[in-house]
Amino acid sequence: MSTxxxxxxxxxxxxxxxxxxxxxxxxxxxPTARWLAAAALRLDRTDAxxxxxxxxxxxQPKQTxxxxxxxxxxxxxxxxxxxxxxxxxxxxxPIPLNFRPRGK
Numbered sequence: 001m002s003t004x005x006x007x008x009x010x011x012x013x014x015x016x017x018x019x020x021x022x023x024x025x026x027x028x029x030x031p032t033a034r035w036l037a038a039a040a041l042r043l044d045r046t047d048a049x050x051x052x053x054x055x056x057x058x059x060q061p062k063q064t065x066x067x068x069x070x071x072x073x074x075x076x077x078x079x080x081x082x083x084x085x086x087x088x089x090x091x092x093x094p095i096p097l098n099f100r101p102r103g104k
Contacts, residue, residue, distance in 0.1 A: 033061040 025032045036059050044056035 036061050 021032075040056040040060040042056075043052045043059070045052075048056075
C-alpha cells in the first residue's frame with residue numbers, strides 16, 4: 001500500500017468520524033452529552049497534563065439552567081409566538097388562507 005493511498009484512507013476515516021459525531025449530536029443529544037461528560041471526567045484529573053485538562057473543559061457539555069435565557073431551544077417555548085386568532089372559527093365557517101411571498 002502506498003503512502004498516498006494510506007493518507008487518503010486516513011482523511012476519509014476522519015471525515016466519516018466527524019460526520020457521524022455531528023449526526024449523533026443532532027439526533028441523540030442526551031446520550032451524546034452523557035458520553036462527552038464521561039470523557040471529560042476521565043480527562044480532567046489533578047495529575048493530568050494541562051492540555052488534557054483543557055480538552056476536558058472543552059468537551060464538557062453546556063449545562064442547561066431550565067430558563068429561556070440559556071438558548072437550549074429544546075422545548076420550543078423560546079421561539080416567536082404565532083399570532084392569536086381574532087376569534088375561534090365556528091364549525092362550518094370557512095377559514096381564510098393567508099399567502100405570503102417567498103423569501104429571496
